[in-house]
Amino acid sequence: MTAIDWAWFPDHIGDMTTLTLDHLSIAVPAVLSGLVIALPLAVVAHRVRKLRGLILGASNVLFTVPSLAFFVLLLPVTGLTRGTAITGLTIYTLVVLIRNTVEGLDSVPAHAREASLAMGSRPLRTLLTVELPLALPVIMAGVRVATVMTISLVSVASYIGYGGLGQLFTDGFQRSYTTPVIAGVLLTLLLALLADAVLVAVQYLCTPWARHRTKEA
Amino acid sequence: MPNVPRPHRRTVLAGLFAAATVPALAACSSGVTSLKEGDAGGAGAADSGAGLVVGTANFTENQILGHLYAEALRGTGVKATVKPSLGSREIVVPALEGGDIDLLPEYQGNLLLHFDKKAEETQAGELQNALAATLPESLEVLPYAAAEDKDVFVVTRATARKYGLKSYADLREADGELVFGGPAEDKTRVVGLVGFRERYDVTFKEFKALDASGPLVKGALKKGDVDIANLFSTDADIIKNDWVVLTDPEHMVPAQHVVPVVRSAVADAPVRKALARLGALLTTDELSTLNKRVDVDRKDPDDVAADWAAKAGLTKN
Amino acid sequence: MLQLLSDLVHWLTSSAQWSGPGGITARLLEHIQYSLLATLAGAVLALPLGLFIGHTRRFAFLAINLAGFGRALPTVGLVTLVFLAGGLSMWPVYVALIALAVPVIVTNTYAGMTAVDPDVTDAARGVGMTGFQVLWQIELPLALPLVMTGLRLAMIQVVSTATIAAYVSFGGLGRYIFDGLAQRDLVQVLGGALLVAALAVLLDLAMAGVQRSLFRHRPADAS
Numbered sequence: 220m221t222a223i224d225w226a227w228f229p230d231h232i233g234d235m236t237t238l239t240l241d242h243l244s245i246a247v248p249a250v251l252s253g254l255v256i257a258l259p260l261a262v263v264a265h266r267v268r269k270l271r272g273l274i275l276g277a278s279n280v281l282f283t284v285p286s287l288a289f290f291v292l293l294l295p296v297t298g299l300t301r302g303t304a305i306t307g308l309t310i311y312t313l314v315v316l317i318r319n320t321v322e323g324l325d326s327v328p329a330h331a332r333e334a335s336l337a338m339g340s341r342p343l344r345t346l347l348t349v350e351l352p353l354a355l356p357v358i359m360a361g362v363r364v365a366t367v368m369t370i371s372l373v374s375v376a377s378y379i380g381y382g383g384l385g386q387l388f389t390d391g392f393q394r395s396y397t398t399p400v401i402a403g404v405l406l407t408l409l410l411a412l413l414a415d416a417v418l419v420a421v422q423y424l425c426t427p428w429a430r431h432r433t434k435e436a
Numbered sequence: 437m438p439n440v441p442r443p444h445r446r447t448v449l450a451g452l453f454a455a456a457t458v459p460a461l462a463a464c465s466s467g468v469t470s471l472k473e474g475d476a477g478g479a480g481a482a483d484s485g486a487g488l489v490v491g492t493a494n495f496t497e498n499q500i501l502g503h504l505y506a507e508a509l510r511g512t513g514v515k516a517t518v519k520p521s522l523g524s525r526e527i528v529v530p531a532l533e534g535g536d537i538d539l540l541p542e543y544q545g546n547l548l549l550h551f552d553k554k555a556e557e558t559q560a561g562e563l564q565n566a567l568a569a570t571l572p573e574s575l576e577v578l579p580y581a582a583a584e585d586k587d588v589f590v591v592t593r594a595t596a597r598k599y600g601l602k603s604y605a606d607l608r609e610a611d612g613e614l615v616f617g618g619p620a621e622d623k624t625r626v627v628g629l630v631g632f633r634e635r636y637d638v639t640f641k642e643f644k645a646l647d648a649s650g651p652l653v654k655g656a657l658k659k660g661d662v663d664i665a666n667l668f669s670t671d672a673d674i675i676k677n678d679w680v681v682l683t684d685p686e687h688m689v690p691a692q693h694v695v696p697v698v699r700s701a702v703a704d705a706p707v708r709k710a711l712a713r714l715g716a717l718l719t720t721d722e723l724s725t726l727n728k729r730v731d732v733d734r735k736d737p738d739d740v741a742a743d744w745a746a747k748a749g750l751t752k753n
Numbered sequence: 754m755l756q757l758l759s760d761l762v763h764w765l766t767s768s769a770q771w772s773g774p775g776g777i778t779a780r781l782l783e784h785i786q787y788s789l790l791a792t793l794a795g796a797v798l799a800l801p802l803g804l805f806i807g808h809t810r811r812f813a814f815l816a817i818n819l820a821g822f823g824r825a826l827p828t829v830g831l832v833t834l835v836f837l838a839g840g841l842s843m844w845p846v847y848v849a850l851i852a853l854a855v856p857v858i859v860t861n862t863y864a865g866m867t868a869v870d871p872d873v874t875d876a877a878r879g880v881g882m883t884g885f886q887v888l889w890q891i892e893l894p895l896a897l898p899l900v901m902t903g904l905r906l907a908m909i910q911v912v913s914t915a916t917i918a919a920y921v922s923f924g925g926l927g928r929y930i931f932d933g934l935a936q937r938d939l940v941q942v943l944g945g946a947l948l949v950a951a952l953a954v955l956l957d958l959a960m961a962g963v964q965r966s967l968f969r970h971r972p973a974d975a976s
Contacts (some may be wrong), residue, residue, distance in 0.1 A: 224734070231736075248959040279954075279957075280950055280954055282913070283909060283912070283913050283915055283949065283950040283953035283954060283957075284946050284947075284949065285914070285927065285930060285945075285946055285948045285949055287930055288915065288916075288930050288942055288943075288945065288946035288949075290945075291930065291933075291934050291939075291942050292939070292942060292943060292946070294527065294530065295530070295939075298492075298531065298534045298535075298536045299522060299527060299528070299530070299531035299534070299536040299537070300536055320763075322681070328882045347819045353950065363821075364824065367821055367824045368824050370825060371824060371825050371826060371828070372827075374827040374828075374829045374830060375828075375829055377521075377829065378523060379522065379523050379527055380491075380494075380519060380520075380521055380522030380523050380527070380754070382829075385827065385829055385830070386520070386521060388827070388829050388830050388833045389494060389521050390521070391833060391837065392650075392651060392833045392836070392837070393494070393495060393496050393521075393651065394496060394730065394731050394734065395651050395837060396734055396835050396837075397834065397838070400830055400833050400834050400837065400897075401834065403827070403830050404826070404827060404830040404831070404834065405967045407441060407825065407826075408822070408825050408826065411821075411824075411825030415821065447841055452766065490786040524934070526934055526935060526937050527934075619935060620931060620932045620934075620935035620936065621936055623932075623936070624936050644922055645919075645922055645928070645931070645932060645935075646922045647922075651836070652839075652841060652921060652922055654841055655841045656922070659840065659841065728806060
């Protein structure tokens with residue numbers, strides 16, 4: 220029962236591919252949606268002292284709610300669809316994304332912002348062209364953590380039929396069949412590793428000034 | 437004054453934000469992120485070119501049935517896709533009502549009890565009528581198959597011998613002594629603790645929420661963590677482990693013929709014809725064999741279903 | 754919606770709900786037991802590892818990447834694997850929870866150790882302290898704030914995830930989520946979810962309070 224059935228792998232390459240793509244089709248929108256929501260919230264938390272605690276606190280509390288509960292509670296609202304899984308997972312990314320964006324913005328030297336404003340840029344332009352780029356390393360660190368975490372959490376949505384590679388876990392569980400479970404775990408890890416590497420590359424491409432700095436150091 | 441970097445990559449960043457927003461919003465709406473051929477989420481799935489969406493519950497027999505339905509439908513020229521293992525009945529039936537799926541293989545008795553906890557019908561014919569009357573407007577049941585899969589409560593041969601158990605009524609001899617294992621919903625339903633108390637005047641020492649004829653409850657029965665387990669009559673493990681299926685003289689468990697539940701809006705003539713053909717050919721023995729092929733021989737449900745459908749002549753088109 | 758909320762308040766406040774083997778008190782205690790044991794076991798495994806790597810700076814890549822690996826490991830998969838391998842017991846739950854706690858504690862312990870000013874350790878070695886004495890008397894006390902942060906983060910994640918015990922038939926607050934779903938009782942699901950969140954938040958506040966009082970004289974370290 221616990222021996223691996225090696226014949227399973229070549230027989231299921233198609234399934235593994237489909238499930239991996241399925242998995243990504245849930246994880247990627249979740250992280251992107253998280254960013255869309257987190258960035259403005261983080262800017263507010265950074266700028267408005269009073270709301271900072273509230274926003275960070277609220278996202279912290281949301282994070283402690285078990286993910287399965289979110290999916291189940293969303294069912295009457297969003298139906299048994301991919302969107303339910305994506306919405307639940309988006310909520311989980313918020314904690315990391317908001318926190319890292321706030322920290323990133325905090326780390327931007329004040330004089331950089333002031334100089335930009337002094338040169339006539341409006342606050343929004345300063346935000347987009349000076350602060351966020353400078354905060355990018357810390358923000359990207361958050362995106363990486365959120366992405367890896369989301370890729371792992373997608374499998375919980377197998378409880379409502381949208382678990383991507385997590386469907387392999389339910390399949391193996393139902394039939395007491397270890398092989399698909401092992402395949403699912405390995406593929407999930409691989410996917411997370413790949414996603415992380417891609418994000419590192421993206422960060423490298425988007426922060427050319429950081430490259431020069433490492434050259435000097 | 438240190439160099440303030442003015443990245444001309446702001447266009448890259450602006451592009452990134454735009455790129456982030458558009459697919460994120462688009463992806464949250466139904467259908468755009470579908471990568472499986474014909475996989476379309478959301479209401480009106482049948483209209484989007486994916487054909488009928490057959491949903492299945494989270495146990496292998498239901499998945500086999502779902503794939504059989506799809507094969508039969510394709511045999512009469514109806515496009516069909518299967519969304520396997522969507523969850524338990526509590527999840528999939530509302531999904532059917534909501535239009536996220538179009539067709540679901542179900543079991544008469546439990547389906548009726550899902551909509552009417554107080555239903556008393558136990559015979560296949562009367563169940564079919566009761567279902568037709570009780571189901572919401574948007575759904576209907578098609579003729580039931582010959583195959584039946586009932587909830588059964590089994591004990592090990594040793595336990596049966598110890599208390600002289602042949603039927604559920606005999607459990608009175610062991611009242612309050614046995615540990616009961618079954619899915620969580622057994623605690624509050626007639627096909628479960630409530631039924632045992634009301635029909636047979638039997639209570640149990642402890643209730644363990646495990647699963648419905650799944651690895652948890654079967655493992656527990658094997659290990660002795662539970663004495664009596666809620667299994668499905670077509671489960672191959674019953675014979676394999678020499679477990680004793682107790683009889684049901686008071687008809688606590690209603691008939692459970694396999695019956696297709698479908699959204700009326702998509703139940704046109706080819707659909708009915710296809711499923712009627714399947715229902716006539718599928719017997720309990722055939723279903724048990726298919727279960728064995730998936731659970732014991734470790735073949736995939738879709739392959740097993742395709743094989744059987746081809747041999748039964750359902751897929752000739 | 755309003756009906757749901759009032760039902761929920763009723764569920765949370767009725768005294769019957771809190772008593773008995775399936776009551777909130779019992780489930781809370783089970784949940785705390787799983788969480789504490791798992792976090793403790795995780796700490797027992799992770800602290801020496803983190804301290805060792807932090808002190809010797811060998812295998813640093815492990816400490817840095819372990820958190821990523823732990824984050825990527827799907828809990829459901831791990832629970833299923835251990836269940837299939839070993840049958841029905843609490844092992845699948847504990848293995849999965851410990852696997853969740855260890856990377857967080859290792860990474861934070863390592864971070865704490867590397868944050869120690871190298872001049873201090875140099876000076877310590879200069880006055881003749883052995884490696885172990887440096888670790889125990891200098892590095893660990895200085896690293897303690899981050900070590901505690903690691904324990905705190907691990908605890909929160911474990912509390913949140915300990916709901917999986919109910920997936921394999923055991924108790925804890927997850928029982929309300931799974932049973933609520935099976936019995937189509939949304940109030941139960943909501944109640945269970947809220948209780949888990951409340952427990953996690955309370956524990957977080959408590960541990961933060963402990964951290965603050967321990968490091969009162971080091972305001973820069975207290976988080």
